[in-house]
Amino acid sequence: IAGITQAPTSQILAAGRRMTLRCTQDMRHNAMYWYRQDLGLGLRLIHYSNTAGTTGKGEVPDGYSVSRANTDDFPLTLASAVPSQTSVYFCASSPSGGSTGELFFGEGSRLTVL
Amino acid sequence: GQNIDQPTEMTATEGAIVQINCTYQTSGFNGLFWYQQHAGEAPTFLSYNVLDGLEEKGRFSSFLSRSKGYSYLLLKELQMKDSASYLCAHMDSNYQLIWGAGTKLIIKP
Numbered sequence: 229i230a231g232i233t234q235a236p237t238s239q240i241l242a243a244g245r246r247m248t249l250r251c252t253q254d255m256r257h258n259a260m261y262w263y264r265q266d267l268g269l270g271l272r273l274i275h276y277s278n279t280a281g282t283t284g285k286g287e288v289p290d291g292y293s294v295s296r297a298n299t300d301d302f303p304l305t306l307a308s309a310v311p312s313q314t315s316v317y318f319c320a321s322s323p324s325g326g327s328t329g330e331l332f333f334g335e336g337s338r339l340t341v342l
Numbered sequence: 343g344q345n346i347d348q349p350t351e352m353t354a355t356e357g358a359i360v361q362i363n364c365t366y367q368t369s370g371f372n373g374l375f376w377y378q379q380h381a382g383e384a385p386t387f388l389s390y391n392v393l394d395g396l397e398e399k400g401r402f403s404s405f406l407s408r409s410k411g412y413s414y415l416l417l418k419e420l421q422m423k424d425s426a427s428y429l430c431a432h433m434d435s436n437y438q439l440i441w442g443a444g445t446k447l448i449i450k451p
Contacts, residue, residue, distance in 0.1 A: 270429070270431075270442050271441040318385070335384050
């Protein structure tokens with residue numbers, strides 16, 4: 229059982245380039261989330277989706293977009309990367325839209341924007 | 343506004359007990375969560391408190407006081423593998439998690 233898979237695990241990217249971080253889960257969870265984690269700060273929610281076909285903005289959505297065409301996939305796109313988007317990105321899922329609070333995380337994608 | 347605070351770093355001895363505190367301020371509350379995160383890995387769920395009191399789960403216990411906006415995670419019989427960051431998070435009125443910056447726990451032999 230894979231759980232939740234992210235790709236790539238690590239990437240160095242030139243500023244201005246477009247980048248998509250992939251996230252796939254096989255647990256049939258309804259809700260999915262994208263967080264960024266920076267040293268000294270808590271996890272910050274970028275975008276979320278409570279169910280396939282719907283998305284919502286989190287605390288720090290600017291410069292990012294998401295789509296949720298089906299239950300399993302929740303890609304995060306940086307349209308034009310900037311150095312401040314250097315971070316570790318975690319995708320997560322939960323059975324329902326946050327009501328239990330238990331999130332299942334992917335292993336993270338470390339992104340460096342130069 | 344919403345705020346959540348926990349110590350940045352703590353050190354404890356193998357075999358001992360350590361308490362990691364977390365305080366929060368929120369206009370709406372739907373539970374308090376603790377996650378464990380080993381260096382370079384993903385966070386994993388430890389506990390969930392929505393009512394006041396102590397929840398015990400093996401060597402780990404979590405306490406909540408809603409009136410004081412306070413929680414703690416208690417780790418007993420510390421093992422070297424408990425060296426990790428411990429993340430406190432509360433669920434707000436929109437059922438979104440608000441995360442603290444995490445407490446790095448260093449276990450010494």
